[in-house]
Amino acid sequence: MLVVPNTSASSPSQQKLGYPGHEHAKRRTKGQVIIAMINLTVTNEICSLQGEYVYPTLSKEGDIIIGGIFPFHNSWEISELVYLVKPQPPECRSLDFRGFQYSQSLIFATEEINNSSSLLPGVSLGYKIYDTCRSTAMTVRTVMALVNGNEKTVLDEPCTKPAQVQTIIGDTYSSPSMAIASSIGPFRIPMISHYATCNCLSDKRKYPSFLRTIPSDYYQSRALAEMVKHFGWTWVGAIRRDDDYGNSGMATFTEAAEQLGICLEYSLTFFKTYSQEKVLRIIQQIKSSTSRVIVGFLDDMDLGILLRVFFEHNITGYQWVGTEAWIFDPVLAALDEHSILQGAIGLAIPKTTVTGLQDFILDINPLKSAALFGCKYTLPNDSDDTKVCTGEEKLSEIENTFTDMSPMPIFSNVYKAVYAVAHTLHDLLGCTQTCPTKKQPDPFTVKHLKRVHFKTKDGEEVYFDENGDPPAKYDIINWQKGEENQHEFVTVGLYDSSFPAQNRLAVNMASIVWVPVSVCSESCPPGTRKAVQKGKPICCFDCIPCAEGEISNMTDSIQCEQCYQDYWSNHHRDECVKKEIEFLSYEETMGILLTAVSIFGAFITITIAIIFFRYKNTPIVKANNSELSFLLLFSLALCFLCSLTFIGQPSEWSCMLRHTAFGITFVLCISCVLGKTIVVLMAFRATLPGSNVMKWFGPPQQRLSVLTFTLIQALICVLWLTTSPPFPFKNLNYYKEKIILECQLGSAVGFWAVLSYIGVLALLCFILAFLARKLPDKFNEAKFITFSMLIFCAVWITFIPAYVSSPGKFTVAVEIFAILASSFGLLFCIFLPKCYVIILKPEQNTKKQMMGKVPVK
Numbered sequence: 001m002l003v004v005p006n007t008s009a010s011s012p013s014q015q016k017l018g019y020p021g022h023e024h025a026k027r028r029t030k031g032q033v034i035i036a037m038i039n040l041t042v043t044n045e046i047c048s049l050q051g052e053y054v055y056p057t058l059s060k061e062g063d064i065i066i067g068g069i070f071p072f073h074n075s076w077e078i079s080e081l082v083y084l085v086k087p088q089p090p091e092c093r094s095l096d097f098r099g100f101q102y103s104q105s106l107i108f109a110t111e112e113i114n115n116s117s118s119l120l121p122g123v124s125l126g127y128k129i130y131d132t133c134r135s136t137a138m139t140v141r142t143v144m145a146l147v148n149g150n151e152k153t154v155l156d157e158p159c160t161k162p163a164q165v166q167t168i169i170g171d172t173y174s175s176p177s178m179a180i181a182s183s184i185g186p187f188r189i190p191m192i193s194h195y196a197t198c199n200c201l202s203d204k205r206k207y208p209s210f211l212r213t214i215p216s217d218y219y220q221s222r223a224l225a226e227m228v229k230h231f232g233w234t235w236v237g238a239i240r241r242d243d244d245y246g247n248s249g250m251a252t253f254t255e256a257a258e259q260l261g262i263c264l265e266y267s268l269t270f271f272k273t274y275s276q277e278k279v280l281r282i283i284q285q286i287k288s289s290t291s292r293v294i295v296g297f298l299d300d301m302d303l304g305i306l307l308r309v310f311f312e313h314n315i316t317g318y319q320w321v322g323t324e325a326w327i328f329d330p331v332l333a334a335l336d337e338h339s340i341l342q343g344a345i346g347l348a349i350p351k352t353t354v355t356g357l358q359d360f361i362l363d364i365n366p367l368k369s370a371a372l373f374g375c376k377y378t379l380p381n382d383s384d385d386t387k388v389c390t391g392e393e394k395l396s397e398i399e400n401t402f403t404d405m406s407p408m409p410i411f412s413n414v415y416k417a418v419y420a421v422a423h424t425l426h427d428l429l430g431c432t433q434t435c436p437t438k439k440q441p442d443p444f445t446v447k448h449l450k451r452v453h454f455k456t457k458d459g460e461e462v463y464f465d466e467n468g469d470p471p472a473k474y475d476i477i478n479w480q481k482g483e484e485n486q487h488e489f490v491t492v493g494l495y496d497s498s499f500p501a502q503n504r505l506a507v508n509m510a511s512i513v514w515v516p517v518s519v520c521s522e523s524c525p526p527g528t529r530k531a532v533q534k535g536k537p538i539c540c541f542d543c544i545p546c547a548e549g550e551i552s553n554m555t556d557s558i559q560c561e562q563c564y565q566d567y568w569s570n571h572h573r574d575e576c577v578k579k580e581i582e583f584l585s586y587e588e589t590m591g592i593l594l595t596a597v598s599i600f601g602a603f604i605t606i607t608i609a610i611i612f613f614r615y616k617n618t619p620i621v622k623a624n625n626s627e628l629s630f631l632l633l634f635s636l637a638l639c640f641l642c643s644l645t646f647i648g649q650p651s652e653w654s655c656m657l658r659h660t661a662f663g664i665t666f667v668l669c670i671s672c673v674l675g676k677t678i679v680v681l682m683a684f685r686a687t688l689p690g691s692n693v694m695k696w697f698g699p700p701q702q703r704l705s706v707l708t709f710t711l712i713q714a715l716i717c718v719l720w721l722t723t724s725p726p727f728p729f730k731n732l733n734y735y736k737e738k739i740i741l742e743c744q745l746g747s748a749v750g751f752w753a754v755l756s757y758i759g760v761l762a763l764l765c766f767i768l769a770f771l772a773r774k775l776p777d778k779f780n781e782a783k784f785i786t787f788s789m790l791i792f793c794a795v796w797i798t799f800i801p802a803y804v805s806s807p808g809k810f811t812v813a814v815e816i817f818a819i820l821a822s823s824f825g826l827l828f829c830i831f832l833p834k835c836y837v838i839i840l841k842p843e844q845n846t847k848k849q850m851m852g853k854v855p856v857k
Contacts, residue, residue, distance in 0.1 A: 056145075058103055060110070062126020063438040066421060067146040068106045069139060069170035069180075070099040072131035074301070076138070092133040097402040099172065101361055102194065103129045105411040106169055108360045109418035120426050122434040125418075128164075132171060139176040140183055143168060147187055166444050167192060167421050169414060173299075174198035174245035181207035190446045192420065194413035197324070200248045202467040209446050211468035213413040213420070215497075217245070219472030220323060220347055221252035223495045224295065226505050227345070227476065228321060229260040233293045234539045235520035236262060236321075237286065239306070240297040242269035249297045249323065261556075263520060263539030265291040270298065272305055283313050292516035293319045300329045311338045319515045322346030327477050330406050333487040342481065343514040347474035347495065349409035353458055357415065358405050406489075416462050423452050472497035480513045526553050527573035529560045546573040549736055566730075568737045583741040584647050584809040584816075591647050594816050601640035601823055608831050609633040615838050620845045628679070628702060632672035632830070638665040639823040643816045655726040655743035660717040662819060663754035667713035669826065670758060670792075671706040673785060674765040676830075678705075680782045681768060713757055720750030731808075740808040759796065765789050784829050791825030 057072060073092035081087055110125040130142035146165050168184070168191040171177045177196035184191065185208050192211045193201075199218040201210050228236060238253070240246035246269065254264060266289055268282050286294070296303060303326050310316070320341050326332055327346030336342075405411075428441040428448060446468060453463040464470060476493035493507035524530050524543035529552055531544045546552055546560035551569045563569055563576035570577050585591050612629060615621055621629070642665050645658035679702065724747035731740035745751045766789035769782050799818040806814045837844050 056128040057131045058107070058127070058129040060107075060126045062110075062114075062124040064123060064425065064440045065126045065128055065165045066106070066110065066418065067143075067165035067168040067170075068103060068127055068129035069132050069142055069146075069168060070102045070129065071096050071134045071172055072099045072103070073133045076133040076135050090133065090135060090138060092131060096134075097400070098407065099131070101402065101407070101411060102170075102172065102414050104361045105354075105357060105414035106418055108354075108357050109415045109422075112356075113418070113422045119419075119422055120429070120431060120435060123425070123429070123431070123438050125422065132176065134173070134176075136176045136179050139171055140179050143180045143184060147184060147189060165189070166425070166440050167449075169194065169417050169421075171196060174201065174248075175243045177201060177210065178207065178244055181210040185209045188443060188445050190421075190444070190449050192417040192449070194417055195410055196245075198245045198248045199252050200244055202469055204467060211420075211446060211449055211464055213416045213462070213470055214324075214349065214410070215472035215474070216467070216469045217249040217323075218252050219497045220474065221249050222256040223347055223472070223474055223497070223505070224321060224323070225253055225256035225260055225262060227347075227495070227507075228257070228262055228293070228295070230505055230507060231345075231514070233319070233321075233518045234262050235265060235291045235518050236293040236295055237265050237289055237291045238267040238295040238297065239270055239282070240267065241299060241302055242271040242274075245299075245325075246297045250295075253295065253297070261538070263537035265289050265520070265537075270302055270306065272302055279309055283309060283315065286315060286318075287313070290520065292317070292518040293321060295321045296326070297323055298326060300326045300332045304332055304335050307332075307336055307338075307340055310340050316340055317515055319518065320344035320346075324348050324474065327479075328406060328489055330404055330489075331401060333479070333489075336487060339481075341479055341487070344479040345492070345512065345514060346477055348477045348489075349413075350473050350475050350494070351491075352409050352412045352460060354408070354412050354415050354456070355458055357411055358408070361405075361411075362403065412460070416456060416460070419454070419456060420449060420452050420462060420464075423454050424448050427452075476507060478512050478514075523555045524552075524557065525555060526551075526557070528552060529557050551576055565732060566739065579737060579739045581739045581741055582735070582808050583649050584812045585649070586647055590809070590813055594813065594820070595644060595647060597820055598640050598643045598816070601820060601827070602637045605633055605637040605640060605827060608827070608835060609637075611835055611838060612831075615845070618838065618845045620834055620837055627699060628672050628675050628706075629831075631706065632669060632676070632826075635665055635669035635672055636823055636827050639669055639819060643819045646812050646816050646819075650728040650741050650743045652728060655728055656721055658743065659726055659745075659751065659754065660721065663717055663758065664710060664713050666758050666819075666822075667761060668706065668710045669823075670761040670765060671709035673788065673826065673830070674709070674761060674768070675702045675706055677765055677768045677782065677785050678702075680785075681771070709761060713754065716750070716753050716757060720747055720754070723747055724750065726751075734807055738808070742808075742811065755796075759793075762789060762792050762796070766793060784833060788826045788829035791829065792822045795822045795825065 058068075072095065074094040074096045076090040076092050078087075078090045106127060106129065110127055113119055114124050128146060130145065132139040132142060146168060148164070166189075168180070168189065170191070171180060171193060172195045174196040175198075177191070177193050178198070178201060180191060181201065188209060190209050190211060192213060194213055196212060197214055197217040197220060199216050199221070201207050201212070202216050202218065236257075238250055240250040250267060254267065257264065266285050268285060270279075270282060298306070316338070318340075320343075322344055324347050327344065328348040333341075424444070425441065426435075428444065429435045429437060450464045450466070450468060453461075455461050462470070472495075474495040475491050476495065478490045478492045479487050480490045482488035490511065492511050493505070495505050497504060520537070520540040521530075521533075521542070524541070528543040528545050530541040532538050533540045533542060546569065549563050549569055550560035551563060551573050552560045553574050560573070566579055567576040568579045569575070584594075586595060609630060612621055612626065612633065616626055638661070642658070642661040645654055645661055648654065726743045726746045729742055729744035731742055734740055766786065769785035769789055795818050799814065802814045803811060803818075
């Protein structure tokens with residue numbers, strides 16, 4: 001069976017130094033186990049090594065020695081410390097075949113290099129391999145033995161001397177590696193780990209001599225976070241090993257998860273030595289959680305213990321996400337009899353092969369490896385029932401941890417570490433056809449190792465970055481049920497940190513088997529945004545609909561985006577659409593009605609003008625100042641038609657035309673009415689004895705007054721247009737979802753000056769007509785003008801508040817209505833009675849009737 005190092009003190013009868021190859025060592029070539037049983041005696045020479053002697057488990061002489069430290073055992077026992085006597089060394093327990101396989105990888109690589117004619121020709125590599133028993137204390141002790149040598153005494157030499165090994169391969173785990181790296185850092189002796197992944201070991205200030213052939217957990221943790229995000233799990237729990245490996249890896253995962261929007265509901269620590277009370281607290285925490293995914297930053301032994309606890313408490317149905325420490329472990333898969341890890345997914349070191357390594361490891365002499373076959377050698381008088389070894393046992397006929405080659409990528413890491421050392425030595429020694437010296441180079445540092453770049457015989461590229469780490473590549477493994485309900489490791493994707501960020505992760509989603517969806521809150525659909533629930537992580541949120549004018553066009557939007565100025569959100573708040581443009585159009589019902597009324601008013605006006613022209617020589621037309629009547633009808637026709645300029649899409653010219661045309665035509669109209677009113681008053685005064693007033697307000701004066709009043713309004717309009725004219729304007733404030741196209745006044749002073757001037761003339765006309773209302777009946781023109789001015793003033797007084805308060809296109813409609821209403825008021829009040837007489841009562845259209853000489857019946 002495998003021999004445990006003998007740590008007992010040497011007896012007085014043993015006075016020789018024992019080295020591998022002497023009578024106390026059994027040697028085996030081609031990977032043969034060398035059982036070093038070296039006993040040293042205590043002497044009183046110049047320099048002596050303090051403490052108990054530490055034996056290498058496997059060793060071989062060579063020109064240059066490589067050190068190796070691997071856990072050949074899983075545990076140890078320490079005798080009770082009484083502080084009265086010197087404590088005994090720990091006793092190793094429970095064989096670990098994995099550690100032995102790692103050591104065989106180192107031996108295979110050294111023998112292959114020794115047999116090579118191209119790498120280190122003429123130089124033989126030796127090795128000293130120690131068992132650490134998974135104890136940090138024993139690991140440091142063995143490393144010190146590698147650095148300082150094994151001799152108990154040194155004759156005629158100082159106690160300080162060069163290191164016994166050029167480099168150290170190991171350790172397997174992160175925490176012991178940290179202790180070693182910090183201990184041998186001052187000696188500038190490189191160590192290359194094949195399995196220690198803690199991100200902390202990349203810190204060259206603390207661990208300047210550390211390198212590794214396995215990717216750092218920095219990449220693994222980020223890869224796990226990206227994978228979790230890729231599968232849509234934003235609400236997860238985590239269990240980590242309570243040591244440097246677990247704590248450092250989980251810290252990096254947590255940081256990456258936060259950047260990707262993943263929340264940890266809990267992050268628990270676990271170690272195999274935890275008390276039952278601590279384990280129960282962990283179980284209760286998991287049971288009370290709502291997340292359905294557990295990220296396990298553990299090793300195989302820790303998770304094996306947890307599997308039993310989970311089964312005892314009936315905790316199933318969780319999606320496990322694992323690291324390379326356990327995701328590809330067949331022993332753990334065999335322990336999972338109750339499918340607690342069914343569907344687990346995680347990262348594994350990519351599959352690789354090292355030609356000849358498997359045959360080398362399995363080429364073990366049964367007589368020297370009884371433990372592998374579950375048998376023992378007994379004497380004839382032995383009475384136990386243990387199976388007796390026959391010497392004919394074959395490893396190909398059994399299945400156990402030792403014959404399992406699934407950790408071949410880790411074996412390859414040991415193999416690559418040895419070759420990295422060999423290539424560096426080859427360069428430093430200046431080897432070509434043969435090496436000029438067999439002496440180990442000085443110095444041999446991490447700096448030299450970092451420069452190495454080569455390919456293995458199987459084509460795998462090996463190099464280190466500035467932190468002493470290799471490139472990070474992982475296979476994505478999914479646990480699936482195979483034949484006989486056994487777990488199978490199915491490769492469903494890959495992760496390569498050397499690729500661009502968006503291409504690092506590649507997953508075949510169709511081939512994956514997993515359990516649940518794990519989110520704290522369901523995704524927010526487009527049209528809503530996430531609002532974090534008070535006192536909870538960011539992954540717990542409510543979905544708030546976007547406000548009007550804002551949209552979110554993707555799932556789980558953090559905020560809603562404001563639509564551009566001319567756009568508005570649709571009903572579902574997931575798209576910005578063009579705002580509806582509103583103006584008084586000829587195509588809509590209101591525009592059509594107002595257009596029809598305007599044309600109808602102009603038509604009636606023209607019809608009345610035609611009637612007046614046809615009967616221009618009749619007394620009623622002559623008596624009512626036909627010249628001003630025709631001018632008034634002309635201005636009223638323009639008033640009706642100017643309302644059309646307010647309909648349609650506003651433009652620069654239409655905005656300037658509509659207000660100026662309206663202002664000038666109405667002043668022309670009111671000026672004519674004012675002239676007619678003055679003529680009525682003057683005509684009545686002219687009938688009084690001795691009155692000669694008509695000569696002061698004859699036809700020339702009437703024309704001049706109309707022209708003067710109109711020119712004043714035209715001057716106001718010119719000043720308005722030259723200083724700050726009206727212009728088309730998009731009103732975005734009145735309606736949020738609409739754009740109102742309107743004519744901005746430009747200068748409000750100009751607009752109200754135009755209206756005020758019309759109002760002053762209308763008021764003056766109303767006052768004069770009101771004063772003339774009690775003239776004799778036959779001079780009833782004043783009454784009609786009074787009524788028309790009353791309507792005119794009422795319309796425009798009510799127009800002002802209606803205009804200010806009306807929204808959008810209704811503002812324009814109100815203004816058009818005021819124009820039409822006042823125009824119809826003037827037209828009907830002044831001209832309709834006369835048309836009635838002309839058309840229906842022609843007998844009253846006589847001079848006698850006009851003079852009032854016919855008695856009223």
